[in-house]
Amino acid sequence: MSELMPEHFMFLSAALFIIGMVGVLTRNNVLVIFMCVELMLTAVNISFVGFAWEFNQLTGQIFALFVIAIAAAEAVIGLGIIMALTRQRDTVDINQVRELRQ
């Protein structure tokens, strides 16, 4: 492996994605889960950018750009919901939020 291969970034992307997923699955704090989701999005972005690099295309980068933009929107709404949640329920523990049941 004397040169930068596509496998490099693919494994990096996979690793970050899986770490993010494990974080989502194991943590209780809504905010940490939120951060893990951001990490997963970034992992996907690495894939996009990496493939763009591999094939000398810019489409992947543009996709990543859109992902970042949407992630920003998601962050705004997500944090807004979390703030509303803490205001109403006084908690950020995901195990104490059961509103989805009804």
Place this chain on the structure above:
Amino acid sequence: MDANLLSSYIFAVVVLNVLLGLMAYMTYFERKVMAAMQDRVGPNRTGPVGLLQPIADGIKLLTKEDIIPKHADRRIFLLAPLLSFVLAPVAAAVIPFGDSINVFGHEVNLYVADINVAALYFLAIGSMGVYGIILGGYASANRYSLLGGLRSAAQVISYEIILGLSLIGVFILSGSLSLVEIVSQQSETLNLGPLQLPNWFILSQPLAFVIFLIAAVAETNRAPFDLPEAETELIGGFHTEYSGFRFSFFFLAEYISMIIISLFAATIFLGGTDGPIRDGVWWLAIKAAIFLFFYIWLRTTVPRFRYDQLMGLAWKVLLPLVLINILLTGFIRLWGLGML
């Protein structure tokens, strides 16, 4: 390692050290100017006309006890000032201090790096710099500090947007994000009828310049936007609990960001090293000094904003203005290109 890279490294070291020295005398400059404005003398005991005062201050700060509050989040408490201090001078890497010069037969570029996204890099580093303040505020386990950190977070995010957007007009005109390119465009001559003016972007983007200036003051947490520290409300805000050299790191970082944002403003709007006679780094220094004087002037003159007024100013006044500026600039640019 190729010679170009090496010379860049060397130049970076030079810039860093000059900045640190400048920063020390920035405090002296501030105190003297403030004293003059407030009918006082200012430092005059240490050395001739107090010239050794910054050094004395530095020694004092470094030898003072480093207090860490009991309930502080120790690791972050130690990390935060370093973060601030390290990130502050990094942004200077993209500022062009002139064309290349010949030193011992080597071409040495008078900038550390000419990257394609220099302006974005500057903004990115600026947006990272706030972490030191937020984390410092959080880690101190003091509610004043926490409030300072919170205020800083909200303030920097808001004004980062204004700062970035105010530059877009310049980018539209210059068609580049590279500061070297922007400076070289400003050294051209603008013919306005009988007038021959330098093509400085302050002339074509006056509104953007004013907004940039306001946002830059807010971005560096200086009066009248010094809410994160606000001595009379938050007793220093995020650095309430810091002492000794950790405090001096915050202190240094603030002054370095002031200097760098002044350099940046001079580069973007005032033509950088371009001057009426003998272009060179001295012109940049003079322009930056004007900005620094303006900073101090503001501090001695105006009261502090309230938090909601600060946010209102950003979102209700500056943001619409800056958007209008972008729109106008875009239309004028298209018109100039004959596309309208």
Place this chain on the structure above:
Amino acid sequence: MSLEISQGTPVEISEERALGGSQRQMVLNMGPQHPSTHGVLRVILTMEGETIVECDPVLGYLHRGVEKLGETHRYSQFVPWTDRTDYVAAPSNNLGYILAVEKLCGIEAPERATYWRMIMGELARLASHLVWLGTHALDIGALSMSLYCFRERESILDIFETFCGARLTTNMMEMGGFSREVPEKLPQMVRDFCNMFPEKQAEYEALLSANPIWLSRTRGVGVIEPEAAISMSLTGACLRGSGINYDIRKATPYLYYDRMDFEVPLGTRGDVYDRYLVRMEEMRQSISIIEQCLEQMPTDGPLSLSESPYVIPPHDSVMKTAEDMQRHFIWVIKGFSPPKGEVYQAIEHSKGELGYYVVSDGTPIPYRVRLRTPDFVNLQALPYMAKGAALADVVALIGTIDIVLGSVDR
């Protein structure tokens, strides 16, 4: 950052209120060591974000038992203690107590002394207002203002120093007048100050009144409704800022204020800016009063009621006549005994109505001395104004009430 407080204090109650409430509420302990509480005031703020939900001022960090001291000292011995209540306007405090005791004794100071008392009182008002302006502006962030104000205050302190030798704790007045002749250069000093000051005041206004940030920080902030101002028995600029025409100098004139031509400024909205304007105007009126006093003052005449049994005999006659020396001896050893009775004397202090309530049981030591200090009463308005305000406003509100903790805590 926990508060260590004993059981059952109001502080704890407010802590509990905060903790029992939502997580969004945060308790911020402002003071007693805080740069903008003007001393050792402690304010416990319950906040939601930057908005104040509850504001509890905690007093007593500078309590020295001044009233009790008044009951253990002879009438004349208590005068220096009054300096130490509102220490930024010491002559006014002297004046209030002296007037109360004089009323109790039924004596009145000679004309020239009364004019000088008025001059000193107005200068004290100016000195106090200058401290207020400087610190108030400093709290809001106008850094240079405090330095400018203290520069001018220096001239007033120079006058005090020339007059009595002390700058802060003047102790310049006595029953029946002044104990010393006025230095010759003093009238000229006062005149010079009166000539110099309006110019400087215009500078302050140029720096503040025209500043949009100052306006936005003060206008519409800390509104006190006139009804509320009355029901909280506020006095001074806090009351007049709300548009209520009550100035003791006009309502129940003391000294020669009925001879003076001056106007009482009244605010129209009752916010911080109105109180600022009222105080600024009061400074102009004070200058005018001082100038009128200097004009009307008789050039010579006694400065003290030397014949009265309640007054210490002048130094010269003590040295020359036996009666006076006897009187002096008794006056110094035993003090004087006013007739039995009680008296309340209020003066318009720079911060509001400063009242002294003195009860005499015929002994040289007062039975009871009660101080009605204006800023203690005015401080009630702080929680009223702070509710719903921002954190940054609290310092402006403390500033606008114009408290001196020595006077609040006594």
Place this chain on the structure above:
Amino acid sequence: MAAEVLVFNLLSAVAIVAAAAMITMRNPIHSAIALVVTFVNVAAIFVMLRAEFLAAVQIIVYTGAVLVLILFVLMLVNQDDLPEFHGAKPLQQVFGFGLGIVLLIEIGAAILTRTVVAEPGPWDEQGIAQAGGHIQSIGQVLYSGYVLPIQATAFVLLLATIGALFLGRPDEDEEPTPTRRPVATISLAHTRGADDAPLPQLQAANVKHEAGDRDLIMARDADEFTSIPGEDDEQKERSE
């Protein structure tokens, strides 16, 4: 170019370690800091992958805005109540890590057996240099083929802003504002705090204009501008 690989490996290692730290730290603030480290490293990797613009955007948007916001919220929430201080459920952890390992194996296999080959496009280093730089090339691609998505994204951002405003709006005030009680003395000069309410009729001589569109009323008498409500009523009755 072994150096490139070395740098890449270094950056990736730091990123992965920081990411792992993020999910294991008990204190969410520490997690956030770890995430900052990851993001900065990812940005550096973007630079290596010819995506300077994205690197800058990554830093500005993710670390400069999103994570600052997260920190902001974290700091607003009382630390003592954070759930991680009470520990996670072991079953949850086993499940999470198990799934993670299975997915890692799957994706690893997929990467190693990857056969997809696409036609290389024109945007190699020369292509980008020809367009005048990275920004210019991104701009060309973005604004030639993706104008509608940009507008859609802008719309999404707008909606998100409105949504956030809606979510963050303050609760309605439940307490009714107390009604004013009549008191003994009412000043005619005061206009009840409203800055735009007209002043009562005053003689011009009594009004002093001050800066900031304010008037001061100059009283020369103790009785001016003050009425006692009871007296007024009596007078009214008498006149009636």
Place this chain on the structure above:
Amino acid sequence: MSSWLFLIPLLPLVAAVINFLIGRWILRDSAQWIATLAVAASFILSIPVMLEIMADEQPLSQHLYTWIPAGDFDIPVTLFVDQLTAIMLLVVTGVGLLVHIYSIGYMHGDPGTYRFFSYLPLFVFSMLMLVMANNFLVLFVFWEAVGLCSFLLIGFWFRRRSAAAAAKKAFIVNRVGDFGFGIGILLIFVTYGTIEYAAVFDQVGDATQTTITVIALLLFTGAIGKSAQLPLFVWLPDAMEGPTPVSALIHAATMVTAGIFVMARAYPIVYESSDAMMVIAIIGAATAFIAATIAVTQYDIKKVVAYSTVSQLGFMAFALGTGAWIAAIFHLVTHAFFKGLLFLGAGSVIHGMHEEQDMRKMGGLKKYMPITYWTFLIGAAANAGIIPLAGFWSKDEIILGTWLYDHTVIMVVAFVTAFFTSLYMFRAVFMTFHGEERFDPEKVHPHESPKVMTIPLIVLAFFALTAGFMGFPPEDGWIHHFLIHSFPGLSLPDVAFSTIAVFAGISTLIALSGLYIQYLAYVKKSISPAGIAGLLGPLYKLAANRWYLDEIYDVLIVRPLVAFSMFLWRFVDAQVIDGTVNGVAALVTYTSSQWRRAQTGLIANYVVMIALGAVIIIGAFMLFGSNLFD
């Protein structure tokens, strides 16, 4: 011009949408101008279309988009304009424009104006699309759309119980016809494998005679509903509950003629089946006669005009059936003008009489509303077939057609009907405008309508006067040569002038006799209408009670239907279906209450499930979809 075709229907649609969305809050009264301007623009755009068709004699078409692409089969939305459509375009937009202008005055002050002016252009849009369709499916869609608009507009004052009921009745009765229509279209598709006009008409002959007959009759079922033929005409008189401009536009000038239009459009199919044509002719003749007899007995001015409409539609229908295609379309056009005029005139009378519709409470209005009187008179004369007004030429031609194509019986019926037409028309004129004033002058102050209402009347009156000359000389006029292109295989009959003259003479005599009788009855009072009614006894009663059609429907259809529905409700629905449904629901409830345990409401669990699903799917893909284990 063909590239601008889409604007003709689009503008009214845009106006309708704008008015509907923001009319209530923002536009309010200005909604009427948007609608009127849009329809005016459509009308102006229609003129060059007409001119181009006249010049080129070639149909125009514009493909807009493909509506339903499904493999080989797709349904394009293509605008198609031939001679027939061009005439319809002008009629729809022209009369539509006048009605819009009229409505500005008529609807003034109504709180629902914005709603009215969004329905009305929507109707114009639907009608335009209906006539411009190039295949049966789009035709059907807009066929239903005009039905919907009709429903909405009849029930415009939905707070009025009778209006709501009338709207419902119109809608339901139309559904009966549309059901047949839909089946007809399906049958076309099944038979020919396509529903585009051109393709279908090319291969009409490929199907058996029976199939063609069935298709034609099924299509005619739709026309029976929409064009108010026997036995489904009962809805049309009730539809007069809607605002009068609606009656003029939809229930006289345009929508009800859609049935006639469709039959003309389907000419190649219908023409192939002589049986179907026979049925159409008989039904048309019966409708014309029955409606005319009813009209004579009615007292409500709008009902008279409504039954007149039904009768005239019958004329058109039997013209189609007898083979006088062009005459039918000719009559359609002239009828649009004079019937629109009559309705608007009636509306003007009603408006001037403060919403009074009963002719027995009118009389002598001539001096109060002269413009209305004269225009109404022109309309009535045109309808009655007084030479040389529009109705005379077209109606005479229809009657001539019956003789030409050897339908003697129908010819006799037609003459009788024409007599009745004259009777009821002049009865209405004389009762309303002549004679003594039977209204209460204290309460009612008749007045002439505002200019926005009278100007359309004058314009329409002008057309009612002159439109007939399109078809002059009979069977050889401009319209015949123009429309013949739409009816390939049809040739203009060569008729001797003497024949034409004889028929014209008879028609005129019949019309004038009707006029004279009514003149005697209501102006001179020498004949007592009541006496004649008593003389005719049961016959009069029959006509006055609308031939008991509503009652017959009630007994034959409504009551059994209600009874059956009750049965369905009480037993089938309540017992069988509900039982089943409830049982299933109970089962589902039970099952879900068990399953519900899986729904913890904990986001964490959901996330685990998502992750698990992802892992399984990727795993499955790796196992079966990749070359991993190859």
